Each structure stands twice: as structure tokens, then as C-alpha cells.
Amino acid sequence: MTRPIYLDHSATTRVAPEVVAAMEPYMGDRFGNPSSLHALGREARAAVEHSRETIAMHLGANTKEIVFTAGATEANNLALIGAAFASEERRHIITTAIEHHAVLHTAQWLQSQGFPVTVLDVDAAGRVDVDAVRQALREDTLLVSIMAGNNEIGTLQPIQEIGTMCRERGVLFHTDAVQAFGKVPLPMDSVDLLSVSAHKLHGPKGVGFLYVRRGVKLVPLLHGGGHEGGRRSGTENVPSIVGLGAATEIAFSEMEKLATRLRGFRARLIEGVAGIPGTRLNGHPTESLPHIANFSFEAIEGEGLVLKLDELGVAVSTGSACSSPDLEPSHVLRAIGVPMSTIHGSLRVSTGRGTTPEEIEAFLEHLPGAVEALRAFSPFKVGDRRVH
Amino acid sequence: MTRPIYLDHSATTRVAPEVVAAMEPYMGDRFGNPSSLHALGREARAAVEHSRETIAMHLGANTKEIVFTAGATEANNLALIGAAFASEERRHIITTAIEHHAVLHTAQWLQSQGFPVTVLDVDAAGRVDVDAVRQALREDTLLVSIMAGNNEIGTLQPIQEIGTMCRERGVLFHTDAVQAFGKVPLPMDSVDLLSVSAHKLHGPKGVGFLYVRRGVKLVPLLHGGGHEGGRRSGTENVPSIVGLGAATEIAFSEMEKLATRLRGFRARLIEGVAGIPGTRLNGHPTESLPHIANFSFEAIEGEGLVLKLDELGVAVSTGSACSSPDLEPSHVLRAIGVPMSTIHGSLRVSTGRGTTPEEIEAFLEHLPGAVEALRAFSPFKVGDRRVH
Numbered sequence: 001m002t003r004p005i006y007l008d009h010s011a012t013t014r015v016a017p018e019v020v021a022a023m024e025p026y027m028g029d030r031f032g033n034p035s036s037l038h039a040l041g042r043e044a045r046a047a048v049e050h051s052r053e054t055i056a057m058h059l060g061a062n063t064k065e066i067v068f069t070a071g072a073t074e075a076n077n078l079a080l081i082g083a084a085f086a087s088e089e090r091r092h093i094i095t096t097a098i099e100h101h102a103v104l105h106t107a108q109w110l111q112s113q114g115f116p117v118t119v120l121d122v123d124a125a126g127r128v129d130v131d132a133v134r135q136a137l138r139e140d141t142l143l144v145s146i147m148a149g150n151n152e153i154g155t156l157q158p159i160q161e162i163g164t165m166c167r168e169r170g171v172l173f174h175t176d177a178v179q180a181f182g183k184v185p186l187p188m189d190s191v192d193l194l195s196v197s198a199h200k201l202h203g204p205k206g207v208g209f210l211y212v213r214r215g216v217k218l219v220p221l222l223h224g225g226g227h228e229g230g231r232r233s234g235t236e237n238v239p240s241i242v243g244l245g246a247a248t249e250i251a252f253s254e255m256e257k258l259a260t261r262l263r264g265f266r267a268r269l270i271e272g273v274a275g276i277p278g279t280r281l282n283g284h285p286t287e288s289l290p291h292i293a294n295f296s297f298e299a300i301e302g303e304g305l306v307l308k309l310d311e312l313g314v315a316v317s318t319g320s321a322c323s324s325p326d327l328e329p330s331h332v333l334r335a336i337g338v339p340m341s342t343i344h345g346s347l348r349v350s351t352g353r354g355t356t357p358e359e360i361e362a363f364l365e366h367l368p369g370a371v372e373a374l375r376a377f378s379p380f381k382v383g384d385r386r387v388h
Numbered sequence: 389m390t391r392p393i394y395l396d397h398s399a400t401t402r403v404a405p406e407v408v409a410a411m412e413p414y415m416g417d418r419f420g421n422p423s424s425l426h427a428l429g430r431e432a433r434a435a436v437e438h439s440r441e442t443i444a445m446h447l448g449a450n451t452k453e454i455v456f457t458a459g460a461t462e463a464n465n466l467a468l469i470g471a472a473f474a475s476e477e478r479r480h481i482i483t484t485a486i487e488h489h490a491v492l493h494t495a496q497w498l499q500s501q502g503f504p505v506t507v508l509d510v511d512a513a514g515r516v517d518v519d520a521v522r523q524a525l526r527e528d529t530l531l532v533s534i535m536a537g538n539n540e541i542g543t544l545q546p547i548q549e550i551g552t553m554c555r556e557r558g559v560l561f562h563t564d565a566v567q568a569f570g571k572v573p574l575p576m577d578s579v580d581l582l583s584v585s586a587h588k589l590h591g592p593k594g595v596g597f598l599y600v601r602r603g604v605k606l607v608p609l610l611h612g613g614g615h616e617g618g619r620r621s622g623t624e625n626v627p628s629i630v631g632l633g634a635a636t637e638i639a640f641s642e643m644e645k646l647a648t649r650l651r652g653f654r655a656r657l658i659e660g661v662a663g664i665p666g667t668r669l670n671g672h673p674t675e676s677l678p679h680i681a682n683f684s685f686e687a688i689e690g691e692g693l694v695l696k697l698d699e700l701g702v703a704v705s706t707g708s709a710c711s712s713p714d715l716e717p718s719h720v721l722r723a724i725g726v727p728m729s730t731i732h733g734s735l736r737v738s739t740g741r742g743t744t745p746e747e748i749e750a751f752l753e754h755l756p757g758a759v760e761a762l763r764a765f766s767p768f769k770v771g772d773r774r775v776h
Contacts, residue, residue, distance in 0.1 A: 206625030237594030
């Protein structure tokens with residue numbers, strides 16, 4: 001298979017060669033279990049703790065505040081379920097309509113277990129209104145969970161203001177920072193719980209962490225040997241934790257430079273796509289993650305466009321990879337009010353560390369023809385307002 | 389660090405070079421997200437499903453019955469919590485006093501959530517009595533969870549009889565097969581739920597699976613994108629799932645031959661240790677996993693012996709790696725009635741694929757001197773019945 005032009009970095013990323021190199025010894029000679037007393041075990045323990053220190057340092061956190069998990073889905077579940085089951089009196093949870101399903105479906109499950117949930121709307125650009133959060137806060141609100149930056153449309157949320165407001169009311173504030181961590185600075189002072197995944201960051205799949213501010217009580221999701229300070233049992237995934245540390249190190253060392261570069265790509269993508277008739281940008285034009293641009297195309301199906309571009313050697317997506325197999329329109333695009341005439345025709349373009357200007361131009365050269373080809377076979381027309 | 393004589397395979401194992409080789413492409417060029425529609429995504433999906441087919445084939449299971457998890461702790465938690473929360477009327481759970489903490493602590497947590505739990509005793513060799521299980525079954529029993537082979541003392545359980553009896557009563561039967569999978573044949577016909585971890589099997593850490601018999605309902609532990617047929621959300625850990633498949637392939641291709649070899653090592657270890665005064669074998673002499681032998685030494689601390697042997701280049705453990713850091717006596721040794729005079733002086737020796745006869749002999753040469761050296765400094769004497 002020829003290596004495609006990969007513009008789907010929000011779905012997953014290639015593990016950086018430096019990260020693979022850091023991991024490999026822990027699958028080979030350094031394969032010990034960190035709980036073992038002998039030298040191989042102590043060496044593995046040291047590697048896990050070194051990774052924890054790297055992450056804590058970049059976040060300005062204490063090492064005890066980092067709980068390694070099998071990824072962000074687990075981190076999000078641990079944040080919400082763990083806080084809910086640990087809460088003695090407060091039971092109310094606030095979240096938004098555009099959260100990742102790992103937050104939204106977890107909140108829905110908690111609702112079925114007797115925890116009332118308020119799901120806030122967002123505006124047409126995908127922004128949550130700070131005042132709407134304030135008005136939703138109740139005496140018995142235990143947790144507000146609002147993502148830092150959206151995984152489909154890129155919109156950044158005012159998490160600093162929201163987190164500060166929560167802190168003043170004694171309400172826990174959780175943010176899903178899967179797409180934001182290592183891409184934009186995070187207001188850690190305002191956050192109690194923060195979820196991160198390695199594989200969005202050129203780290204390995206199957207590992208992530210939950211930042212848990214000192215003093216925040218969680219009931220563990222996984223019971224057992226009492227690893228991670230009793231908050232997450234299960235033998236530590238040493239090579240992957242080492243990889244997450246290495247990926248964090250790389251991401252933070254180049255964050256500003258990379259963000260500037262990716263913002264440039266985003267601006268060029270917006271400009272380039274605007275030249276095609278019957279398109280719109282979904283999400284906020286500027287208050288956005290640097291690497292995500294989401295567009296709608298009238299009179300075509302996003303899946304068709306993804307497959308057409310795939311034939312041309314370009315890998316993109318219609319939205320969240322997690323929901324790609326179902327054909328339901330994106331809950332994020334519905335929440336921002338994308339008209340039914342274009343909601344099925346969405347395309348998420350997400351750039352990354354390896355993206356080149358040449359790749360962006362090649363994509364923009366392929367795109368109009370691909371769109372045109374699909375529209376030629378479509379029963380709908382540009383400007384058509386019928387629902388398809 | 390010189391490579392030690394590694395006799396701690398029950399704690400974890402080196403990832404086999406063939407397994408690493410199988411994984412590497414999926415951290416490199418084949419890094420796609422299996423939920424992505426494009427070629428990179430489809431290639432990752434194919435790899436995950438190929439691994440699922442390999443595992444299902446060796447278990448005589450259907451591919452839909454294999455749910456990948458982040459390891460056996462998660463699989464055990466999913467089995468118990470998932471079945472408990474999915475149960476409409478039955479609420480009673482039966483387990484044993486010698487389960488891994490991932491089962492025992494999960495059962496205890498469920499008890500705190502209103503699910504009554506019966507914890508069965510075992511005999512002096514660590515065997516569960518089938519009649520005791522029968523007598524413990526109640527009208528409202530939903531699940532029996534009994535491990536296939538114990539991780540500290542190696543004792544095998546009569547899971548076929550117990551599972552069959554459960555089936556007749558409409559009770560789910562779960563077995564933690566972490567130490568047994570790939571080592572001894574498993575009576576899949578009698579099992580509804582079965583937990584496996586890759587890293588005990590020369591596969592990577594951070595991945596495992598739960599076998600879920602068709603028709604068994606589970607509430608997911610991790611809510612989100614609905615992966616694994618809605619039973620376990622979270623981006624599939626492609627390289628590790630591929631590694632688990634490769635490790636399974638290797639384990640099943642050599643199972644009988646390896647088991648015979650490891651049984652020979654075990655017999656030699658038992659014979660060799662018996663020559664040291666003040667020792668006992670913990671666990672069943674013959675109804676045992678082939679790779680685990682557990683001994684008690686009077687008048688010494690197991691931790692001291694592990695560290696002494698570590699200095700001599702031999703890696704062993706006092707028992708479960710998961711509990712090594714705490715100094716509580718092993719719950720397994722307490723359950724089989726090891727006297728308090730020797731319960732702190734336990735040593736688990738666990739062999740594996742790479743173990744050689746020379747390593748066994750080297751260990752047996754080092755051991756008497758190490759025991760003697762520690763006893764020389766001990767305030768206790770062999771034959772002493774005082775509790776220490």
C-alpha cells in the first residue's frame with residue numbers, strides 16, 4: 001500500500017519512531033512487572049515513575065495526581081463514574097451536547113443509575129455559554145464535564161472560566177482534553193479532572209491518563225491489586241506508559257511551533273474549501289484547535305467523499321472515528337444546527353506533526369474533482385433544501 | 389544488568405520476539421484506527437479481526453464471543469460487575485477465598501452495592517469442594533466465579549464439574565484463566581465467562597480478553613463509542629491485540645510439549661527444595677498448573693529471600709506480584725492454612741517457555757545457601773512455632 005496523505009490525525013496518529021524506540025526495551029530485556037521486588041521489577045517501576053514525572057512536570061502537577069489508564073475512554077469513565085459513586089450527597093451532573101460519546105454515554109448511564117444529568121446546548125460555532133453553565137449549576141451539582149476542544153469540529157471551550165466558576169461553588173470540573181493536550185496550553189489551575197489519550201499524540205494506542213487533583217475522591221472502576229494508588233488496578237502497561245511519557249515530552253517540546261504551523265494549514269484549508277460551491281465550515285472560525293477543520297458539502301454523502309478521497313490516496317474522515325460505522329448523523333453537527341441538507345456531507349480534515357504544505361495542496365487539488373464526481377451521481381443538487 | 393535467571397513467569401513474561409515483530413507494523417505504517425473508513429482504518433480493522441479469529445479458533449469459540457480488554461483485571465471486573473448490573477432478579481455471587489484480588493475485591497465492591505457474596509473456603513491443597521459450591525447455590529445466585537488455576541500456589545480447580553452444575557441451575561459461571569490459558573486445556577463447554585491476559589503468555593502488557601458466551605448479557609464497564617459490540621468502548625489497541633493473537637498462536641502450538649517440560653521442572657523443584665530442612669510445598673502436589681511451585685521456609689521472610697536471590701541473579705517472588713508491595717501475609721496462603729510460623733517465608737517459583745534445566749539447577753544450588761544465610765540472622769529457629 002502506498003503511504004497515503006494522512007489528514008486524519010484526530011482519529012489516531014502514527015507512533016513516533018522515537019516513541020517506539022523508547023518502548024522497545026520494555027518489551028525485551030526490561031520486561032519486568034513493576035510490582036515485583038527483584039531488579040527487573042524495580043527497573044520497570046522506575047520507568048513507570050519516570051514517565052509519570054515527565055507528564056506531571058509538563059502539566060505542573062504532582063506525580064500523585066497522574067493515574068494511568070488504558071486510554072481516554074477509560075479516563076473519562078473513571079472521572080464521571082468514579083466521582084459520581086464517590087459523592088455522598090451531590091448527585092447532579094452537567095455536560096454538553098457535543099462531548100465525545102465516552103463522556104455523553106457515560107453520563108447517560110449514570111442518569112439510568114439515578115444521577116440527574118443536564119446536557120447543555122452550544123451555539124452555532126459549537127461554543128458553550130459560560131452563563132448557561134452558571135444557570136445550570138444546582139445545590140446538588142457534583143460535577144461539570146466539558147471538553148477542552150471538540151474532536152469533530154475543533155471548537156475550543158472557555159474551560160478556564162467554567163472551571164474557576166465550578167471551583168467557587170465546590171463543584172468538580174472535568175475536561176476531556178484528548179484533542180487539546182499537547183496542542184494548546186491548558187488552564188490546569190481551573191481543572192480537577194482531565195483525560196488524555198496517547199494515541200492522538202504519536203504515542204501508542206491503549207494508554208492514557210486521568211489527572212486527578214489532590215483531594216478529589218474517586219471510586220475506582222477497576223478493582224484488584226490496588227495499583228495507581230488504589231485508583232486503577234491492573235498490571236501497569238510499562239512499554240505503553242513509557243511511550244506516553246516520550247510522546248508527551250515531544251509534544252510539549254514543540255507545542256507552540258507545531259500549533260503555529262497547524263493553524264497555518266487550517267487557514268489554508270478553510271480558504272481552499274471556500275472556493276468550492278455549496279460548502280460551509282463547521283465550528284468556530286478562530287476559537288479552534290489548530291489541527292481540526294470540519295466542512296459540510298451540500299448534495300453528497302460524507303462517507304462517499306471519504307472513500308473517493310481514499311481512492312485518491314488521501315485519508316480523512318466524516319467526523320469521529322468512533323462513530324464512523326454507524327450512519328446516524330453526527331451528534332455534534334446536529335447540536336450546532338447544521339441543516340439536514342448538508343449534515344450527511346461532512347468531512348473532518350485533521351493535520352499533524354508529519355503534515356506538509358505539499359500534502360495540503362495535494363488534498364485541495366483532489367477535493368473539487370472528488371466533490372464534483374459525487375455530485376454528478378447525486379439525486380440532490382447544490383442549493384437543494386430537501387432532506388436526504 | 390546481567391540477564392537474570394527468570395523464575396517469575398507468573399508475574400509477567402518477556403514479549404516473545406515473534407510477537408514484537410507482529411506488533412511493530414501496527415505502530416509504524418499500519419497505524420490506522422479500526423473505526424476509520426479509509427484503507428489505513430480497514431487494514432487495522434482486519435488485523436483486529438484476524439486476532440479475534442485466531443483466539444476464537446483455539447478456544448472453539450465464536451468470534452463474537454471474544455471481547456478485547458486492557459487486561460485481565462478489566463476482564464474480571466467486566467465479568468463480575470457487568471453480569472451483576474445486567475441481572476434483573478438474581479443478585480447473589482459465589483466466589484472463593486483464593487481468587488486473585490481482581491475478582492475478590494470486585495466481589496467485595498459489589499457486596500457494598502447490595503449484591504450478597506458468598507466466599508467459599510478451600511482445602512489445605514487449595515481445592516474448592518464441588519459440594520460446597522452446590523450447597524452455596526441459592527435461588528437468587530446469578531454468578532459463580534472460580535479461577536481455573538491459582539496464581540500463587542498453582543492449584544487447579546474442578547471448573548468443569550462446577551461449570552456444568554451452574555449451567556444446570558441457570559447460574560453464570562466465570563473463570564479467571566489468566567494462569568491457565570495456553571498452559572492447560574480449558575473446558576469451554578462449561579464456561580460462560582473467561583478472563584485472559586496477554587502478558588502472562590509472552591504477549592504485551594495492557595491487553596487481554598473476556599470470553600462471553602453467546603446470550604450472556606453484560607452491562608459495559610466502559611461507555612463510549614460502542615466498540616466490541618457495545619460491550620467495551622475505547623479505540624482498539626491494535627498492536628497489542630495483534631500481539632495477543634500472535635502469543636495465543638504460539639502458546640497453543642506448543643502447549644502440550646511445553647506443559648510436559650514445565651511439569652518436569654516443577655517435579656525437580658519440589659524434589660530439590662524438599663532437601664532443605666524446615667520447608668513445605670504449598671498447593672496441590674499434582675493437581676497443579678505446570679509452571680508454578682510455591683514453598684514455605686520456616687524462620688525467614690520471603691521478601692528477604694527474594695532480595696537475596698535477586699543479588700545472586702535469580703528473579704522469583706513471594707507470591708502475587710500485585711500484592712508484593714504490601715506486607716500482609718498472602719490471602720491464598722492464609723486460606724490454605726499455612727501456619728503463621730511460615731506464612732511470611734513463602735517463595736513462588738514460576739517457570740516458562742525460556743526456562744532451561746540449567747537454570748533450575750542453578751536456582752537449586754543457590755537456594756540452600758540463601759536460606760541458610762537468612763536463617764543465620766533470624767531471631768527464629770527452624771521448628772520454632774512462635775508467630776513472627
